[in-house]
Amino acid sequence: MEFPFRVAVPVPLFLAPMAGVSEAPFRLLCRRFGADVVVSEFLSSEGLRRGSERTLRMAAFDAEERPIGIQIFGSEPAAMAEAAALVTDVFAPDYVDINFGCPVKKVVKRNGGSGCLKDLDLVQGIIRAVAAATRLPVTVKIRSGWDESHRDPVGIALRCQEAGARALTLHARTRTEMFSGAARWEEIASVVEALEIPVIGNGDVTTAADVVRMRRETGCAGVMIARGSFGNPWIFRDARALLDGRPVPLAPTAEERFRTALEHARLTLAVEGDTPKTAMEFRKHLGWYARGLPGAAALRERLHRVATLAEVEQIFSHYLTSGEVLAPA
Ligand SMILES: Cc1cc2nc3c(=O)[nH]c(=O)nc-3n(C[C@H](O)[C@H](O)[C@H](O)COP(=O)(O)O)c2cc1C
Known part of the structure; x- marks a missing residue:
């Protein structure tokens, strides 16, 4: 159940990967406010292997941000492996995270992000190829499935673990749901129960109290926050206080x-x-x-x-x- 990278606390808080938001400055700020681990925006494996200047710039980070995961997406195992090797050699983050959750049309159309969730052999092929191409731990971020008929978070998560994922984040919604409805935290609990690797819970954590509730209701090893951090890096400080049994500090003026x-x-x-x-x-x-x-x-x-x-x-x-x-x- 140990995380494959160094974390200083028993229940680490993660700043989620967010395109256009979790850039280096915000990651740094959130680390200072108590996020224990941060993740880059998702980076295109094609962009990385082509040496796209923009993509490479997005992969850069400050040493103060560590521990940090760099997240990559794509649907070609060979391209994903090449991207992971490059990220490892050039940037040496603490781990490489594979995005199997992105619902954005442009990405899904090319079978990247959550598009892969329709083909679990492909998911496993990508994880195996990436794990073979890097000395760093490889983790994955998934949704609960492509749509209701493919909804199978435990089955998907087990396949990821079998292929070599060292930790897994579940955003407990399907791709078709995008951001609608409520994330089903009970699915996080089922995945925690089924897996041996650490499971990070994600979805609808908007307050420090939600962090404690997600942890209690699911038994997740870590909690990941995306939208709840918008303009509010204090959420990490407050959640840490609650997890440690201390009172929540006063809200920022x-x-x-x-x-x-x-x-x-x-x-x-x-x-x-x-x-x-x-x-x-x-x-x-x-x-x-x-x-x-x-x-x-x-x-x-x-x-x-x-x-x-x-x-x-x-x-x-x-x-x-x-x-x-x-x-x-
Ligand atoms: C603006 C925005 C950009 C996102 N970009 C990514 C991304 O690059 N990679 C990824 O895995 N998830 C991405 N997500 C999904 C979040 O990481 C997270 O799974 C989702 O927002 C649910 O968590 P929340 O309820 O705390 O917002 C993005 C979400 C938002 C709102």
Whole structure:
């Protein structure tokens, strides 16, 4: 039941792989706020083997982020093996994670991500090829199946374990469900029961209390958080406190939220380059950090139009001193 990479606590908290969100700056921030393990965005095996500059840039990480998994996807065992070997040689993360869960059309159409869940021989072929190509532990992230008629989380998970996966994350929904309905945590419990390798539970953990409840209800070895971390790296700190039997710290003040948002923004500009594109892509994070504050709707609307960091600083300081949203110049 041991994790195949070093973790400092008995029940590690994972920041989920999230395209466009779990980039190096956010991963670093979440590590500092108490995430025990982080995972890269999913990287295309084809992009990696072609040496795509963009894909290689997405694979880079800071030593402070460790332990980190790099996640790859694809439907060709040989390409996946090549990608895993390259990731191992060039970046040497703590483990390689295979994405069998992505529901996005563009990926599934090429039989990548959850597309593989329709063909478990292919799933096993990919895991075996990847495991043979790297000295690093190989883990997998799956959904409960392709659709209701293929729904078989235990069967899929057992095949993954048999093929050599050293840990498994289950997002307990099918591909057809996308993000609708509720994740079926009882399926996580069944997979925990059936497998010998560590199982990481994932799906609908939005508060620190949910982390404790998922752990209690499923017996999972670790908990992975995706959407619940949006604008809220504090969820890791709070969950750790609850798991340790300590009271949850006070919620962050507006000032703390803004300070963290600015730190996140500065890190992002440093890593991605100080360009209008970076600023535009960062707007979603600003909106998430403002969630729940008085007048959040107007504040978020304003933040969704910013073009520079200086403008964000002005909006934040005006809000803190007056409680009002700065009008556009
Ligand atoms: C914006 C976004 C991007 C995602 N990208 C990935 C990805 O690259 N790889 C992956 O395995 N899952 C990806 N996921 C799925 C999440 O890792 C996670 O399995 C799912 O969101 C359920 O967890 P949650 O209920 O905590 O959000 C993504 C989810 C979101 C919301």
